[in-house]
Amino acid sequence: MILPGSASQSLAAALADQLDEPLAVVETEHFADGEFKLRVPAAGGDLAIIVAATTSAEAHLELLQLQDLAREAFDEVVTVLPYMGYARQDKSFRDGEPVSARAVARALSASTDRVVAVNPHEPAIGDFFDVPFDVVDAAPRLAEPLPDLDDPLFLAPDEGAIGLAETVCDAYGDGSTDYFEKTRSYDTGDVTVEPSGTEPAGRTVVLVDDIVATGSTMSAAIGQLHERNVGEVYVTCLHPMFAANARSKLADAGVAGVWGTDTIERPASAVSVAPTLADYF
Structure with missing residues (x-):
């Protein structure tokens, strides 16, 4: 059974369809003091796959409750942590x-047998978990929504992310890659990228990143x-x-198109990572 967090309902439904698994309907009851409680009336069986992006403090607490009821x-x-x-x-x-990632990982390890993350910003956070931690790579899917482009340039935000740009370029099947380098003027202190x-x-550019947060x-x-x-100039990212x-x-800067995956469900989430997750299972 697939148990969806409220921030990952579309992805959970797509994964349930891919795996031909039942999709739970999670009921939420809110109380006057601000607390809430979850209920899955039909819960029970061999395997529970919880799909929950933790995009807020409430989403974290919701996931802990889903894990607790699933454990029982x-x-x-x-x-599954899409994000x-x-x-x-x-x-x-x-x-x-504190090392906040470690604190969260320890909490999430308490009531699960395994954690699967989609392209975490730092894969090394897996060491913080007390249960097996697997990473699935959804980066090739970022090439899917791109229009027909003639020899595009795929640009990463820095040298450390060049592998991401190369993955998307290879999946697209055309173009070349590079990364941004910051240069500071000794005279003015201004930074150019x-x-x-x-x-x-003269070239069409595809900016590739794992997360677009503030957009600055x-x-x-x-x-x-x-x-x-x-x-x-186009923008494509894993976690929008x-x-x-x-x-x-981004619009004011003159972007021609923006696409992300459904690890975080936004209007730009044109690409589903459900097939990638289904391959894992």
């Missing part, structure tokens, strides 16, 4: 700070690319968080 009603529990909140807080940056070794002028870095990169007289006015920033 099913023989085996697998937790894991706090995964970028994988170390303490100043004295007196440009491809490290490729001349982008991405929109600045789009603006600087247009100053270099590139053709159209698009907090606050991020989508408006």
Whole structure:
């Protein structure tokens, strides 16, 4: 049985269809003091696959409740994290700070037999879990919504993410890759961001990233690319968080199209990772 978190209902339904598994209907009861309680009337069986992106504090608590009820009603529990909140807080940056990713991982390990994550920002967070932790790679699916492009340039936000751009480029079947390099002016202190070794002028550019959160870095990169007289600029990302006015920033910067996956369900979530997850199971 597939148990969906409220932030992952479409993905959970798609995975249930892929696996030909029943999809649970999760009921939620809210109380006057702000607490809530979940109920799955038909819970029970051999295997529960919980699909829950933890995009908020409430989503984290909801997942803990789903795990607890599944632990009691099913023989085996697998937790799928399409997007894991706090995964970028994988170390303490100043004295007196927690390692938030570790705290979350320990909590999520208590009532599950296995955790499956879709392209976590730092795969090393798997070491924080007390149960087996597997990563599935949905990056090739980012090539699917792209239109027909002639020799596009796939750009990663930095050198560490060049592998992501290469994966999408290979899946698309055409083009080349590069990454952005930051240069600071000694005279003014201004920072420019440009491809490290490729001349982008006249070319169509596809910006590839794992997460777009505020959109500030991405929109600045789009603006600087247009100053270099590139053709159209597209954005594709695994986890389209698009907090606050991020989508408006991209539009104002002159993006020609934006696509993400349904690891976080947003209007731009044009690509489902359900087939990738189904292959895992």
